[in-house]
Amino acid sequence: MAEQLDAAARQLIEVSGVAKRYAGGTLALDGINLSVAEGEFLSLLGPSGCGKSTLLRLIAGLGAPSAGSIDWPRATYDASGQPDRSIGFVFQEPTLMPWATVFDNVFLPLKLAGKTRRESEAAVIDAIEKVGLGGFVRSYPRQLSGGMRMRVSIARALVKRPKVLLMDEPFAALDEITRMRLNDDLLELWAGRGWTVLFVTHSVYESVYLSTRIAVMGARPGHIRDLIRVTAPYPRNEAFRTSPDYNEFCRITSASLRAAMAGKDSTP
Amino acid sequence: MSEDSAPISPATRVAVPVALGIVVLVLWEALVWYLAVPKFVLPAPSLIFKSLAADYPSLLVSLWITLRITLMAFFIALGCGVALAVLSAQSRIVEISIFPYAVILQVTPVVAIAPLILIWVGLDHVDRALLILATIVAFFPILSNTTLGLKSVDHNLRDLFQLYGATRWQRLRYLQLPTALPYLLGGMKISGGLALIGAVVAEFVAGSGTGAGLAWRIVESANRLNIPRMFAALILLSVLGIVIFLLMAGLQNLLLRRWHESAMQRER
Structure with a gap:
């Protein structure tokens, strides 16, 4: 380093x-x-x-x-x-879409970039596992604790492999x-x-x-x-x-x- | 509060109101016989059910006519309401131009415009007048609720969509419409009932044209002092209203139970 x-x-x-x-x-x-x-x-x-x-x-x-x-x-x-x-941006609140699963929330940046679900799947799962939520891919934000929601938010910020994390x-x-x-x-x-x-x-x-x-x-x-x-x-x-x-x-x-x-x- | 917090099982939920209904019906029957109330004032429940059974075929045809107008009005109102709400969410100018007229439509009693609509569509097409009137009645809750919902987007989520370069269409499809869904469903619940009310009121005012809906059956039965049949038609109307309400509630629960506060089950 x-x-x-x-x-x-x-x-x-x-x-x-x-x-x-x-x-x-x-x-x-x-x-x-x-x-x-x-x-x-x-x-x-x-x-x-x-x-x-x-x-x-x-x-x-x-x-x-x-x-x-x-x-x-x-x-x-x-x-x-x-x-x-x-860039990836993490807000003060987790700012997740309550109607979408953890997977879909993390998938969002790629979806907005025009990627399909299939070609993004590996990257999305990888980001979710990186923040230690591998077992919660299909959960909804409501079912998670505050800290876990923040982890999802971080995974979403990381999924496009940004150079800068804000x-x-x-x-x-x-x-x-x-x-x-x-x-x-x-x-x-x-x-x-x-x-x-x-x-x-x-x-x-x-x-x-x-x-x-x-x-x-x-x-x-x-x-x-x-x-x-x-x-x-x-x-x-x-x-x-x-x-x-x-x-x-x-x-x-x-x-x-x-x-x-x-x-x-x-x-x- | 403390005595209300005991959990109520679904079976109790059904059984209690049904039991109450039976008690009322029995009391009603007994009082009618005991006081010898004339059947053109208040028929006994048994007589009403007899009439319902006897006039079953013609009442069912009327039910179908009323149902068809109600459903068509509801779906037209749904389509137009959502379309206009989406349109006004895209541009402030559209919103401020449309909204006053929507309010005017809403506050003008449907009974008052019925004769005008009837003249416009022609006396040969009364069913069209009924459809238009019922649609007007059902339209406003959809428009106003959906408009409110589309505006209720979380500010941070909106920023997030901007950061990831979402197009206008993506923002509408993936952010605004899901946010508006609970509001829209609330509007649909009200509109479903209003479409039925609109269909009945319009038929009272405009007449029935070629086919006779349930409202017309009620007017006709009243004119002939056939009160049991009038009650039978009323029962069918209530049942129709209840079915519409239950369908809407079911749809709401189906679409929201995973994520929205209104449909979440709480465990204590």
Whole structure:
């Protein structure tokens, strides 16, 4: 994995001078510069309302920035000027279709791309097995627990083998134990596969545990305050979670987050 | 609440109302004999069933005529309602142009427009007038429910479809229509009953033309003070209404039981 962390890694996403102003006049993001390298696990960490989800959605192509640009240097652009992003997106809620089985939910991205059920079957089953739900292919979302639904959502994001996985506070609604399990499983999935993950969270501990790099964001308007490189080696596990190293990174990150929150609206 | 939470077996569910019905019928029979109520005021149940048995062939023909108009009206209303709802879901302009007129159709009493419709289709085609009137009555719940359903799509799922480049058709077919299905089925349940009511009311107002439906049998029996036969026709109408309702409920259960809250069995 050392080569994944290489600073000279090729740039995948280049966010420059991005601002987002909503129709209501709220300035959600301002002056965002960020470059995402291939293979890194980058967390966007910040308090609620700092625009981290907005930034993730802009990168996904859901909505356009009011100023600045989001460039995909290594993607091909189609005739309408849209880059071929090759992304998988995981929302805060599992966002599954309640009328469809686990198989059909995971099959959806391929179906929308015009693939038939038969030619997709292997890929769909593979994705479902990767997230550990091999026995639940024919189940409906209603029959699954919150953590299992989130796994289905991740399988759906993985089924097209995207280069980039965008995750918008995916585990925020889950209990602590499920969350740790999913963190570990996510790292295992990510390890050595050359994907890039962009992960939105408001948890310092989660971001340190998972990331190669953390972008600490502040609010009003949303901006990136610090970029912290978490140099601890992978694989990370329970031992890392209890190590002095982990504590030290958490301390640095917390301090930065506190500073970011105190930042512009520090009225004593 | 506590005393109501005991589970009720399906057998009890049928047996209790049936027992109540039998008790009422016996009381009715006894009171009619005891008080010597004239049969042109309130016939005894036994007399009604005798009349039903005697006039069986002609009543059955009437039943078929009413049933045919009800079914045709229902399916035309279903087709037009869904088509218009889908159309208005595609474009806001279509929606705001159509909806006021749909409401006008809905709030205008069918009895009031019957004479006009009758003149338009010509007195030789009363059955067509009946069909049009019953369709108008049955149409609105389908349109309004389906429109509401098509709009109730989960926002994140809509984003997901956009991310995967879904076409307008794919979004309609795989997202909007399944979302609208429970709403549509609710509308169909109401419309099924309304189509029957529409068919009967229209026949009262417009007359029966060549064939005589159940409504006409009721009018005719009343004119001849043949009250037992009137009751017999009423019973057939009720049975028809019940059968339509049960079919709709069954369809609803069949299509939704795997995934929708309304049809899920809860285990305690």
